Amino acid sequence: MSERRSNEEGDDFDFERKSIEEGGLPKKNNEPILGILTGAGYNINQIIGAGIFQNPGEIWMLVQSPGIALILWIIGGFVSLLGSLVYIELGIRTFPSGIGEQKYIEDAFPHTNNLGHIFSFVAIFAIFPGSIIADSYTSAKYFLYAIQGDDQISKIILPITAIIILGIIMGYHIISNKLSVNINQTLAFIKLLSLLIISIVGLVKLSNTNNWNNIFNTHSTKLGDYTEAIMKVLFAYGGWNNINYSIGELKSPRTKLIHSSILSVIVSFIVYFLTNAAFITEIDYNNYANITTENRVKAIAINFVGDNELGKRFMSMLIALSSFGSVGAMFFAYARITEYAAGTGFMPKISNLFDYRNKKLGTPANAYLAQFFYCAILTGCFSIYGENPFGFFSDSSQYLSTLFQGVSGICLIILKKRSHGVYDGFQTPIFITIIYLIFVAFMTIASFGAGDNESNDVAQRPYMHYIISWIVTFLGTIFWYSSNFINFGYLNNCTGYR
Incomplete structure (x- = not known):
């Protein structure tokens, strides 16, 4: 791949054209439509979903201390910033010949044919659907709360509403890329x-409050409680790498990626810190811990407005809109991952269906349709089983994301060593990558100690989402192996992005 030696926007175009001639990523109508603010908006819209409204109270109860919980939110912001720096360099190194973890893995291990398809399998069938289902379910739940004003939500109406929400999001994404960007930016601003x-x-x-006086007085003594709490914090910060999957649609991506990514993490951290501080100021921890479990499982933001019915309905609608926007941001990225994977021979016999953009609309319509039907089917299956899908899907998605973000960190170290003295773009100091990898390793191991061993809810039983996560990864490995050895001849003849 030829290296760009100038930061001028005109040279970016030439760099892309040369890479395409050498077998890189074809443009395929993906018009650059994202600037610094709109790029940051996509990250922010995914980061700020249901987590900031639901998780603070749950984290309080896990660590039994609002003060320690606030520290965990600070740690989560720091870790997200480290991860963002890692992904900025990976994104710039691989642009324009690829996007996301699939390309990072394949560049680090070039002699292992299509190894990145393991990530594509996991992302397409587990990571993104998990987060989308969790947030669409939450959006539906709080939308119905806002309308009904109580908790008596039909177990039939709830999943149907979630599927309708998915359909609305799919619809405006198919109609126009610019429309989806404008809606995303509006929702990010509202949040x-x-x-x-x-x-x-x-x-x-x-x-006028004494709530801050005793925020460190009590705390949990169980390591598992802290690891579960930090996973919830990381889920709330999840999405800081969202723009990496849409880097081809950034204007002057080699500079915009840096500014968009860092800006989104810093803004989200500031807002998260201030919001958690407001919760501590307004809600007394001791009173919150003593209320019934039924009331405590509601988003802490609902408790923030007390017994004011109008306030509860307003807050419910805000949570619904926040979750709705998060689903929209994920839909945008999910389609690009599916499109890119298809262009590299993923699921060879049907790749042409998804390695495609509507010529008139310029959108990956088939990818949007496929992810809608897949997520809708999973939502329906869980509703029949009678489980609350939020905890299970969000935990599984976050655990898998953390695993592959760690793999990406390893890939960056390998790429740094291989290209020493050649690559001249943005560089993340290697010690930052190592610190990030240490944290990821700790989380993936220590998380097995989290949870309540006596839980009767399958979706909340300890290890369940970890077991499912590793099963999905194992299936992805089997899929990669069979695709590259059983269908090896087909893949060698596959053009697409190769």
Whole structure:
């Protein structure tokens, strides 16, 4: 691949054209439509979903201390920033010949044919569907709360509403890329403004409360509680690498990726810190711990407005919109992962269906349709079984994401050593990558100690989502092996992105 020696936007175009001639990623109508703010908006819209409204109270109860919980939110922001720096260099190194972890793995291990398809399998069938289902379910639940004003939600209406939400999101994404960008940006702005208002409302009462006096007085002594809590924090921060999957649609991507990624993490961290501080100011931990489990499992944001019925409905609608926007941001990235994987021979016999953009609309319509039907089927299956899918799908998705983000960190170290003295783009100091990898390794191992061993809910039993995560990865490995050895001749003749 030829190296770009200038930062001028005109040279970016020439760099892309040369790479295509050498077998790189074809343009395929993916018009650059994202700038710094719109790129950051996609990250922010995925980061700020249901987590900031639901998880703070759950984390309080896990670590039994609002103060320690606040520290975990700070750690989560720091880890997200480290990961973002790792992914910025990976994105720039591999642009324009590929996107995401599939390309990072294949570049680090070039002699192992299509090894990155393991990630594509896991991402397409587990990581993104898991997060999408979790947030669409939450959006439906709080939308119905806002309408009904109580908790009596039909177990039939809830999944149907979630599927309708998925259909609406699929619809406007198919119609126009620019429409989806505008809706995404509007929702991101609404989220940030709303959380800032919550922060201000809470913090203006700071001088009139004693809630901060005892925030470190009690704490859990179980390591598993802390690892489960930090996983919930990381789920709330999840999405800081979302723009890496849409790098081909960034204007001047080699500079915009840096600014968009770092800006989104910093803005999300500030908003998360202020919002958690407002929750501590407004809600007394001791009273919160003593309320019934039924009321405590509601999003802590609902408790933030007390017994005000209008406030509860408003907050419910805000949570619904926040989750809706997060699903939309994931839909955008999910389609690009599917499209890129198909172009490299993933699922060879049907790749042409998804390695395609509608000529008139310029959108990956088939990929959107496929992910809608897949997520809708999984939503329906869980509703029949009678489980709450949020915890199971969110935990499984976050665990798998963390695993492959760690793999990507290893890939960056390998690529750094291989290209020493050749690559001249943005570089993340290797010690940052190592610190990030240490944290990922700790999380993937220590997480097995989390959970309640006496849980009767299958979706919440300890190890269940870890077991499922490793099973999906194992199936992805089998899929990769069979595709590359059984269908090896076909793959050698596959053009697409190769």
